[in-house]
Amino acid sequence: QQQVKQSPQSLIVQKGGISIINCAYENTAFDYFPWYQQFPGKGPALLIAIRPDVSEKKEGRFTISFNKSAKQFSLHIMDSQPGDSATYFCAASSVTGANSKLTFGKGITLSVRP
């Protein structure tokens, strides 16, 4: 059972465009939603994260939008650059409980064309 589903599976965007990656979750107990960015041969790095008490969070060119009723959240990359080309993972977990663990989506590959 895949608790966190990402779409699309891959994405190609022109330089300067907006990249949008979507994530859907099933477990209503989830209340922490980070996005990770991974370059080839490297480990993932935390990009931005959101709690469900806010509907949107922005850090520079990166924005998370959160829709609690639809159990969906998305990452928007404004003014996409070739350097943004990477694999992006959404994840989710519950901060309650003694052994909270992150559940990751399968990742999507973003290519930004010059």
Place this chain on the structure above:
Amino acid sequence: DGGITQSPKYLFRKEGQNVTLSCEQNLNHDAMYWYRQDPGQGLRLIYYSQIVNDFQKGDIAEGYSVSREKKESFPLTVTSAQKNPTAFYLCASSLGVLSNQPQHFGDGTRLSIL
């Protein structure tokens, strides 16, 4: 610079052989994690540890073993019982096991079968 060091970067295993992957952190983090990454599969949790001398199985612990004798170190042994060990292995750490504390990743070890 604080961070997580994984070694070696590449590792080859012969049939029937156990191999150990090293993970060291100097972030003074209590919690450490091991993930396995396969193409198109996202990150799957193998083992995690909240404190020294304590660790718990993740979602795919069969064929793996760990130890946590020091706060800085969390080595992973891939045993001969793991029949499909070829993958990219990632070590991570966080201040604590609660999921809203960001996980910091190393740059991984790629394990292949000879």
